[in-house]
Amino acid sequence: MFQGMNFSPASLPPAVARLREEVRAFLAEETDWQPNSDFNAGASPAFSKRLAQRGWIGMTWPTHYGGGGKSFLERYVVTEELLAAGAPVGCHWIADRQSGPLLLKFGTEEQRHRFLPAIVAGDCFFSIGMSEPDTGSDLASIRTRAVKVDGGWCLNGSKIWTSGAHLNHYMVTLVRTAAASENRHAGLSQFIVPTRDPGVTVRGIDNLAGESDFNQVFFDDVFIADDLVVGEPGNGWAQVMSELAYERSGPERFLSAFRVLAEFVRCLQSSSDKQQRTLAGRLITHLVTLRRMSISVANMLENGEMPDTQAALIKDLGNTYERMVPELIRLQIPEQRSQALASALQECILHAPSFTLRGGTREILRGIIARGLGLR
Amino acid sequence: MHEDQMLVADTANRIFSEECPPEVVEQAENGIYAEELWETLNANGLLLAGVDEANGGCGGSIIDALIILREAARKAAPLPLAETFVAGQALNQLQQPMPALPITLVRGNFELSKSGLLKGDCSRVPFGRNCQSFLIAVNDANEQHKQPISLCLVDADQASIEQGKNISGEPCDRLLIKTEMTASRIFTVDRQWLNYVELLGAASRAVMMAGALEEMLQMTVNYALERRQFGKAIAKFQAIQQQLAVFAGEVAASKRAADTLLESAELNALDVAIAKARIGEASGISAEIAHQVHGAIGYTREHRLNQLTRRLWQWRDEFGNENYWQHYVAEIFLNDAAGELWQEITELKV
Numbered sequence: 241m242f243q244g245m246n247f248s249p250a251s252l253p254p255a256v257a258r259l260r261e262e263v264r265a266f267l268a269e270e271t272d273w274q275p276n277s278d279f280n281a282g283a284s285p286a287f288s289k290r291l292a293q294r295g296w297i298g299m300t301w302p303t304h305y306g307g308g309g310k311s312f313l314e315r316y317v318v319t320e321e322l323l324a325a326g327a328p329v330g331c332h333w334i335a336d337r338q339s340g341p342l343l344l345k346f347g348t349e350e351q352r353h354r355f356l357p358a359i360v361a362g363d364c365f366f367s368i369g370m371s372e373p374d375t376g377s378d379l380a381s382i383r384t385r386a387v388k389v390d391g392g393w394c395l396n397g398s399k400i401w402t403s404g405a406h407l408n409h410y411m412v413t414l415v416r417t418a419a420a421s422e423n424r425h426a427g428l429s430q431f432i433v434p435t436r437d438p439g440v441t442v443r444g445i446d447n448l449a450g451e452s453d454f455n456q457v458f459f460d461d462v463f464i465a466d467d468l469v470v471g472e473p474g475n476g477w478a479q480v481m482s483e484l485a486y487e488r489s490g491p492e493r494f495l496s497a498f499r500v501l502a503e504f505v506r507c508l509q510s511s512s513d514k515q516q517r518t519l520a521g522r523l524i525t526h527l528v529t530l531r532r533m534s535i536s537v538a539n540m541l542e543n544g545e546m547p548d549t550q551a552a553l554i555k556d557l558g559n560t561y562e563r564m565v566p567e568l569i570r571l572q573i574p575e576q577r578s579q580a581l582a583s584a585l586q587e588c589i590l591h592a593p594s595f596t597l598r599g600g601t602r603e604i605l606r607g608i609i610a611r612g613l614g615l616r
Numbered sequence: 617m618h619e620d621q622m623l624v625a626d627t628a629n630r631i632f633s634e635e636c637p638p639e640v641v642e643q644a645e646n647g648i649y650a651e652e653l654w655e656t657l658n659a660n661g662l663l664l665a666g667v668d669e670a671n672g673g674c675g676g677s678i679i680d681a682l683i684i685l686r687e688a689a690r691k692a693a694p695l696p697l698a699e700t701f702v703a704g705q706a707l708n709q710l711q712q713p714m715p716a717l718p719i720t721l722v723r724g725n726f727e728l729s730k731s732g733l734l735k736g737d738c739s740r741v742p743f744g745r746n747c748q749s750f751l752i753a754v755n756d757a758n759e760q761h762k763q764p765i766s767l768c769l770v771d772a773d774q775a776s777i778e779q780g781k782n783i784s785g786e787p788c789d790r791l792l793i794k795t796e797m798t799a800s801r802i803f804t805v806d807r808q809w810l811n812y813v814e815l816l817g818a819a820s821r822a823v824m825m826a827g828a829l830e831e832m833l834q835m836t837v838n839y840a841l842e843r844r845q846f847g848k849a850i851a852k853f854q855a856i857q858q859q860l861a862v863f864a865g866e867v868a869a870s871k872r873a874a875d876t877l878l879e880s881a882e883l884n885a886l887d888v889a890i891a892k893a894r895i896g897e898a899s900g901i902s903a904e905i906a907h908q909v910h911g912a913i914g915y916t917r918e919h920r921l922n923q924l925t926r927r928l929w930q931w932r933d934e935f936g937n938e939n940y941w942q943h944y945v946a947e948i949f950l951n952d953a954a955g956e957l958w959q960e961i962t963e964l965k966v
């Protein structure tokens with residue numbers, strides 16, 4: 241079979257059952273937010289802090305950086321519980337999912353000690369600075385640039401669609417540090433940019449639902465000390481690519497519409513309509529299968545593999561599913577619809593266009609899958 | 617899969633690859649039954665896996681049998697293998713010796729009188745003309761109740777056949793029976809038991825579809841790399857790449873759903889339902905893309921693609937189509953008193 245098509249079944253260790261109960265008990269006490277299973281839809285520094293106090297941020301990181309020393313499968317259980325409950329995970333999500341692991345892989349010892357314990361404590365949040373006004377899918381075409389100065393770099397340019405930059409403390413920013421050459425992937429570097437630096441301007445952009453989550457960020461002669469460069473200058477492309485399996489394979493890639501399904505199912509408890517029930521069953525068969533695929537990948541990550549094609553497959557299948565859920569359910573709404581279903585549906589339809597864009601568009605993912613098939 | 621299961625898969629794969637080329641499939645569809653292939657499978661112990669040796673089977677588990685069926689499906693093996701598996705399991709559970717094979721379980725309009733006269737017909741019996749034995753489930757008068765059901769074991773010469781075929785091109789015949797039964801060939805089972813046996817049928821079709829889908833993806837990718845238009849391989853066109861990526865996603869999901877069945881010690885009804893429904897859905901989507909990418913050549917009888925696509929179109933409808941199993945899944949999730957969807961999903965074994 242093709243490279244990257246294998247999703248070997250993996251089981252969750254028995255110990256996670258207790259962990260799952262602990263997370264549920266924690267969530268049952270949480271009351272001051274509106275549930276939304278889209279990971280991008282809610283952000284609360286106070287919630288992230290409470291989660292950190294339970295040890296559920298940076299769970300997989302080594303204990304000497306403050307991490308939990310737990311497995312990816314344990315982290316998986318915590319993240320899926322948070323999403324299913326619709327918790328406001330936006331603040332810590334990126335730092336926990338990918339900025340921390342990036343530093344563990346490429347950061348200096350000093351950087352790890354400086355950032356990881358703070359992330360684990362729920363005091364330090366990260367954003368991703370990749371997209372620019374003229375750069376979306378074609379990431380190598382970025383123009384934000386930095387020139388070497390004494391003791392660091394001088395950064396100029398702009399990033400856009402930066403989720404949470406207005407709430408977060410840092411953004412891992414992809415920057416051109418050497419002129420573009422024949423090899424488009426050369427000369428790129430990753431910087432940790434403090435979003436509250438006086439040379440950084442964060443300007444909110446409303447999304448179509450009228451919410452303010454993403455931003456345009458401007459860099460105006462921002463001084464980035466050498467100790468804020470991640471890994472080797474010039475190695476940025478390879479480093480960004482190494483984040484993708486973390487970024488694309490998790491439960492947030494198929495649970496965004498979960499509230500809609502859950503509320504639909506709740507309404508059907510008192511309906512015997514065959515069509516409605518059949519639809520619920522259909523959506524459950526997809527969800528269970530996606531979850532199993534995603535757990536397979538979490539297990540591969542645990543084993544130190546780099547399942548990039550699998551991650552692209554999960555994200556594409558999962559995003560397609562997330563967009564299908566509200567579209568099918570809206571046509572089968574029971575007469576006894578609850579207010580919860582109506583509002584979950586409305587929010588989901590408004591957010592749905594973003595599912596197949598953020599984190600790599602559907603078309604780009606399919607290109608990666610096609611490469612896995614040997615077509616390109 | 618365990619090592620011994622890999623061995624079963626490898627052996628089966630080798631035999632089907634060597635002994636079941638497209639010509640054998642084509643011949644079978646033209647009415648020449650693949651007798652030789654059947655004998656080879658028999659000689660290699662691949663026919664009655666999962667049936668106790670004491671009952672005339674090959675031992676091993678039903679998972680072994682499903683693994684063999686998946687390999688058979690990759691090559692569109694034109695034999696009543698799943699049918700024999702299901703009926704063989706039924707008899708094995710009843711501790712009966714295996715009768716003449718092939719055999720199939722039949723649910724049609726059959727009545728059994730008090731005096732032992734079995735009478736009735738079933739209009740769609742796959743491979744009816746090739747079966748040496750039939751296991752006939754007699755209708756109970758009252759479908760709704762959990763009344764016992766009689767199973768009658770009948771020899772082929774007690775039955776008559778009107779030939780037909782289904783969308784897969786395989787025989788699908790009308791079976792007519794009017795015969796006196798002896799008591800020793802009548803077994804009484806309850807409906808639940810029969811449901812379990814039919815679940816084996818759904819599991820068979822699910823893993824078979826998954827196997828055929830993998831084969832079809834490989835075939836289609838190879839074709840896209842070979843076929844040239846506008847001066848390059850069509851694989852280089854992004855429209856083709858994007859379609860094949862969707863196809864690959866469906867195959868990956870199908871493989872994962874089928875693997876769940878092959879990894880478990882025994883069949884879990886909910887997992888079978890999920891697999892049959894999910895893979896059935898994948899079959900339609902994938903067959904459409906496979907044909908689109910193959911162009912006109914794939915629409916010819918001569919090309920091997922349709923040996924797989926016709927079977928996928930057949931199998932997705934057998935032993936319960938997608939809607940049937942989706943509804944079944946919903947009933948399990950929605951009728952649970954606890955009623956919390958997420959809790960139920962996380963209680964499922966991954």
Ligand SMILES: Cc1cc2nc3c(=O)[nH]c(=O)nc-3n(C[C@H](O)[C@H](O)[C@H](O)COP(=O)(O)OP(=O)(O)OC[C@H]3O[C@@H](n4cnc5c(N)ncnc54)[C@H](O)[C@@H]3O)c2cc1C
Binds near residue numbers: 280375376401403854
């Ligand atoms: C809600 C949301 C949050 C986001 N958060 C962040 C963030 O925190 N940080 C960040 O850096 N970015 C973020 N993004 C940006 C996201 O990564 C980009 O939207 C994405 O990479 C696509 O870029 P684009 O929007 O410029 O579209 P474009 O790249 O301009 O694409 C437009 C269309 O053309 C298609 N297309 C482009 N190239 C090809 C090709 N080669 N082949 C076929 N089709 C192609 C695309 O698939 C798409 O359909 C976010 C986006 C959204 C919607």
